[in-house]
Structure formats: C-alpha cells, structure tokens
Amino acid sequence: MFVAAVALRALWALALSGLAYFFFRLHQVRMRTRELSTKYGVPILPHSYFWGHLIVMGKAMSRIPGDANGTLLMHFLLKDFPEFEEHGAVYIDSWPIVQPLVFVFNPEMISTFTQIRSLPKSPDMRAEFRPWTKNLDLVTLDGPEWKRWRSIFNPSFSNKNLTSLAPAMLKEIRIFSDELKAAARSGKTVKLMDLAIDLTIDVIALNISGDRLNCQTTSQPLQKALNNQIWWTCPRSTPVEICKMLHPLRSLFIWNNNRTIKNHFMPIIQRLINEQVGNNKGVGAAGETKTILALAIQAYLAEQKEAGNPITSASQIDSAFLERLTMHLGMIFFAGHDTTATTLCYAVYMLSKHPAALAAVRAEHTAVLGADPAAAETRIAANPTLLNSLPYTAAVIKETTRLFPAVGGSVRAGQPDFWLVDAKTGQRMPTEHWALFSDHHTTHHRESLWPRPLDFIPERFLVRDGDEANPLRPHKNAYRPFELGPRGCIGLELVQLELKAILALTAREMDFEGAFTPGSPEVLGHHAYHVGDIVAHPKDGMPMRVKLRKAGNI
Numbered sequence: 127m128f129v130a131a132v133a134l135r136a137l138w139a140l141a142l143s144g145l146a147y148f149f150f151r152l153h154q155v156r157m158r159t160r161e162l163s164t165k166y167g168v169p170i171l172p173h174s175y176f177w178g179h180l181i182v183m184g185k186a187m188s189r190i191p192g193d194a195n196g197t198l199l200m201h202f203l204l205k206d207f208p209e210f211e212e213h214g215a216v217y218i219d220s221w222p223i224v225q226p227l228v229f230v231f232n233p234e235m236i237s238t239f240t241q242i243r244s245l246p247k248s249p250d251m252r253a254e255f256r257p258w259t260k261n262l263d264l265v266t267l268d269g270p271e272w273k274r275w276r277s278i279f280n281p282s283f284s285n286k287n288l289t290s291l292a293p294a295m296l297k298e299i300r301i302f303s304d305e306l307k308a309a310a311r312s313g314k315t316v317k318l319m320d321l322a323i324d325l326t327i328d329v330i331a332l333n334i335s336g337d338r339l340n341c342q343t344t345s346q347p348l349q350k351a352l353n354n355q356i357w358w359t360c361p362r363s364t365p366v367e368i369c370k371m372l373h374p375l376r377s378l379f380i381w382n383n384n385r386t387i388k389n390h391f392m393p394i395i396q397r398l399i400n401e402q403v404g405n406n407k408g409v410g411a412a413g414e415t416k417t418i419l420a421l422a423i424q425a426y427l428a429e430q431k432e433a434g435n436p437i438t439s440a441s442q443i444d445s446a447f448l449e450r451l452t453m454h455l456g457m458i459f460f461a462g463h464d465t466t467a468t469t470l471c472y473a474v475y476m477l478s479k480h481p482a483a484l485a486a487v488r489a490e491h492t493a494v495l496g497a498d499p500a501a502a503e504t505r506i507a508a509n510p511t512l513l514n515s516l517p518y519t520a521a522v523i524k525e526t527t528r529l530f531p532a533v534g535g536s537v538r539a540g541q542p543d544f545w546l547v548d549a550k551t552g553q554r555m556p557t558e559h560w561a562l563f564s565d566h567h568t569t570h571h572r573e574s575l576w577p578r579p580l581d582f583i584p585e586r587f588l589v590r591d592g593d594e595a596n597p598l599r600p601h602k603n604a605y606r607p608f609e610l611g612p613r614g615c616i617g618l619e620l621v622q623l624e625l626k627a628i629l630a631l632t633a634r635e636m637d638f639e640g641a642f643t644p645g646s647p648e649v650l651g652h653h654a655y656h657v658g659d660i661v662a663h664p665k666d667g668m669p670m671r672v673k674l675r676k677a678g679n680i
C-alpha cells in the first residue's frame with residue numbers, strides 16, 4: 127500500500143514536471159519569436175501566444191489537400207502574406223509540432239549558410255536519424271569525420287566513374303522498360319513510383335559494390351529492411367509518429383534492420399578485403415569502376431597499415447568499421463533511391479503533359495543515339511559518353527527538379543554569431559535557437575527569379591553563359607534541388623546520368639498518360655503533387671497508362 131502510494135506520487139511529480147517543462151519551453155519559444163520584432167525589428171507573421179504560427183499555417187494548408195507535403199507550406203503562406211516575399215526569410219514558430227524554423231527563400235541569403243559558410247546540420251534533424259544511423263552517416267555527420275568520409279566516397283560519384291557503370295546500369299533499365307512494355311500490352315495502369323523505386327535501388331547497389339541486387343525481379347530482405355528503417359524514422363511530432371517513437375520494440379526493430387543490411391554486405395566486404403589485401407594496384411586501376419565499398423575498404427586498409435596494424439585477411443576486420451560502413455550504406459540507399467525515383471516520375475509526367483518538350487527529347491535521342499530506339503541500349507553501352515551529349519534531356523531533368531524538388535531543403539543549426547542579412551535593406555536577422563531551412567520549393571517558384579514559374583520550360587537551362595539579356599537565364603544560386611556548397615548532394619551526377627539513360631531507353635518507345643482518378647485533388651494545376659514526410663513522393667505513386675509507340679514513329 128505504502129509502495130503504491132509512493133509510486134503514485136512519483137508519477138504525479140513526473141507528470142507535473144513534464145507539464146511544467148512543456149509550458150516553460152512553450153513560453154520560451156513564443157517569447158523568442160516575439161522578440162524578433164520587438165528587439166530586432168524583424169517582421170513576423172501574426173503570432174498567437176498559445177498557438178504560435180499554427181493558425182496562419184493552418185489557413186495556408188487548408189488551400190491544399192490534407193496529404194500534401196509540408197514543404198509546400200511557404201508557397202501558400204506567401205499568397206496570404208505577399209509582403210513577406212521580399213524579406214527573403216520567414217520565421218515559423220510551430221513548436222511543439224516542428225522545431226522553430228526560418229524558411230529562407232532568397233538564394234543569396236541561403237548561400238550565406240550553405241556555401242559561404244556551411245553551418246552544421248540541425249540537431250533535430252540529426253536526432254531524427256540517430257536511432258537508425260547513430261549519426262555515423264554522411265548526411266548527418268559534421269566536421270572532420272564528415273570531410274574524411276566525403277572525400278573517400280567522392281571518386282565513386284564522379285561523372286567519369288559513373289560512366290563506366292553505364293553498361294551495367296542499362297541492363298537494370300532494360301528490366302524497368304520491359305515491365306512498362308508488359309503493362310502497355312496488358313492495358314494495366316502502373317504505379318510508376320513502385321517500378322522506379324526498385325530500379326533506383328538496383329542502380330545504387332551497382333554503385334555500392336558493382337553487384338546486382340535484383341530488387342526489380344525478386345523480393346529482397348535488404349529492401350524490406352530499408353523500407354522498415356525509414357518507417358521507424360520519425361520526422362514529425364504527429365500522434366502517430368509519437369506512438370512510433372514510444373513503441374517499446376522500436377530499438378529492436380531498428381537494430382534488426384541494421385543487422386540485415388550488414389549481413390547483406392558482409393560477404394561482399396569480405397570478398398573485397400581479400401581482393402585488396404596484397405594487391406598494390408589501387409582501386410579503379412585499369413578502367414575498373416571505383417565502387418563505394420571498394421573505396422571505403424581501400425581507405426580502411428591504408429589507415430590500419432599506417433597505424434602499424436596491417437590487415438592481412440577479412441577475419442581481422444573490426445566491428446566499429448563495419449558498423450560505420452553499414453550506417454553509410456543504409457543512408458546512401460535512403461538518400462538516393464526515392465529521391466531519384468520521384469524525379470523520374472515527375473519527368474515522365476511533365477513530358478506526358480508537354481508534347482513539344484517530349485518531341486524535342488525524342489528528336490535529340492534520334493540525333494545522338496540513332497534512328498532505331500531499340501538499338502539505343504547497345505549504342506550507349508558501346509559509348510556511354512553519349513549520355514553526356516543530351517543537353518535537352520538534361521534540361522528536362524533540371525526543369526523537373528526545379529518544379530518538383532524531391533528534398534525540401536537543407537536544415538542547418540542557427541548560431542549566436544550568425545545573422546541572416548537582407549542585402550537590400552540591411553536588416554539583420556538572428557539565427558541562434560532557430561533552424562535555418564533552405565526552402566527549395568519556394569525559391570524555385572519565385573516569379574522574381576523564374577519568369578512564368580509554374581510553366582515547364584526546359585529551355586531555361588539551355589541559356590548560354592554570357593547571354594545575360596535572356597530573361598529565362600536562371601539566377602545565380604536560385605536552382606538548388608541538390609543543395610549547393612560542400613554539403614550538396616554527392617549523388618547529383620548519378621541522378622543525371624541515370625535519368626538520361628532511362629529516358630533514352632523509354633521516351634521513344636512508349637507514350638505515357640497520367641491515370642489519376644477523375645476529380646482527384648490538384649496542387650498548382652497538377653494531380654501529381656508531393657505527399658509523404660521524410661522524402662516527398664508523388665501522389666498515388668504516379669499512376670500511369672502506358673502505350674507502345676509504332677517503330678519509326680518519332
């Protein structure tokens with residue numbers, strides 16, 4: 127009885143202190159937001175002491191479907207408060223739903239915290255991924271450790287190295303294209319995103335070790351583990367996400383998924399170590415592809431040798447190195463697969479809606495790859511550098527990533543000594559206690575930077591250097607779907623090469639048409655819009671009807 131009473135009191139005390147902390151923190155965040163205007167003269171959106179900015183946010187979000195991705199928020203908020211656009215940054219206090227965030231959409235301002243000075247990643251963003259990767263991965267690492275791993279992996283993402291992967295990549299794309307043709311013959315609607323995800327995972331696997339993963343043809347435990355890992359990673363404080371976070375078995379599931387990832391790669395790692403031990407050729411000699419794993423193992427062997435602890439067989443490999451590698455591989459798959467798949471879906475969708483652009487893509491493929499679409503694969507395999515001679519196709523991909531950036535932006539930790547500055551007015555804006563968000567969607571849709579911002583105009587990206595008078599010429603730093611600066615996407619070249627190859631093997635052979643349910647909701651004139659939390663996915667998995675084109679019908 128006495129024990130129960132003590133336990134009850136302890137619980138009460140705990141609940142009360144939790145509540146007290148909640149209100150203390152709420153007060154702190156709300157007052158910091160108000161201080162922006164009272165102390166620093168920074169304009170803020172209408173702000174409620176209890177609700178913060180949730181009321182204005184709710185109004186803006188009510189204009190778009192409930193499942194639309196939160197990265198569209200600022201676009202619609204600026205419709206309600208157009209005078210804020212010229213400030214280039216808007217402070218949003220939606221605590222406790224999301225950390226206090228400054229949405230920045232002035233490219234020059236963004237460059238001050240990503241390019242001129244690269245601020246560390248935000249602690250909240252690191253916390254989201256910590257249960258999965260312990261922040262040992264390239265996306266959430268910072269400082270010298272990040273630099274070391276980035277320089278180890280960089281060579282495998284160079285255009286030259288990736289071009290050597292092209293023949294293997296084409297085989298994977300052929301499977302994807304055959305699936306689409308089968309759908310065309312059967313008349314079935316496809317969810318393009320599902321097929322695209324399997325393909326992009328198979329391509330990343332090639333870059334990781336050169337081995338085929340076969341996600342497109344078989345069900346792979348590795349893919350299941352990755353999906354499950356993403357599911358357990360909780361980006362928002364919604365009730366469902368909170369339940370996931372508090373789930374007593376969450377850590378166990380995450381641990382088990384990491385074990386599956388590690389077990390998948392273990393035999394490959396052992397093979398590579400045994401190949402490299404005593405081999406003084408160096409990775410990538412004589413035209414070999416520099417895979418991510420081979421480079422990591424090369425660096426590890428060199429480091430151990432330098433430390434006077436040379437590795438002579440795979441059995442000596444230490445568990446700390448294996449753990450790091452597992453986290454890196456998991457994150458590279460995560461960062462690269464649905465981002466690329468999403469972009470592919472929107473590229474196909476936009477081409478289906480813009481016959482002139484599609485005709486220009488097809489004409490370019492005919493001019494560069496030959497008149498017979500069926501022979502494109504063989505021609506590219508024989509000379510993969512042909513993929514570097516498709517400027518219009520590249521421009522289509524860029525324009526797609528401008529309109530539908532797959533990653534909302536980079537989230538950096540504000541600092542006491544770092545201020546955002548409005549170059550026009552000289553207004554200084556504090557960043558301490560705030561996370562800075564380089565808002566890609568809003569930056570890519572500002573009329574002052576992009577004439578006719580909602581229109582699909584690949585030609586913007588064909589304006590030559592020096593043609594300053596052309597109004598379509600993109601502004602410096604305004605195009606940033608892969609982010610700019612040292613923390614910019616390592617996979618940028620892979621995306622371009624892969625998507626060009628996919629379009630080269632499909633655009634002339636098939637016609638696509640969006641198969642959204644009639645009357646389904648639209649955002650900015652499109653049934654296809656971003657849904658999802660961590661990485662945006664196209665609505666309904668981008669349903670498409672596919673039709674085969676007659677040979678010679680260019």
Ligand code: HEM
Nearest residue numbers: 265461462465466469532533536607608609613615616617
């Ligand atoms: C259309 C596809 C892609 C888009 C839009 C995209 C976008 C981005 C963005 C915006 C960042 C910066 C994130 C931040 O600062 O938090 C980033 C970083 C990164 N991306 Fe991508 N990405 C794409 C594809 C890929 C691919 C294919 C890979 C690898 C296979 C990849 C691997 C990474 C990695 C490892 C980082 C962290 C780089 C670092 O901090 O050093 N991404 N990506």
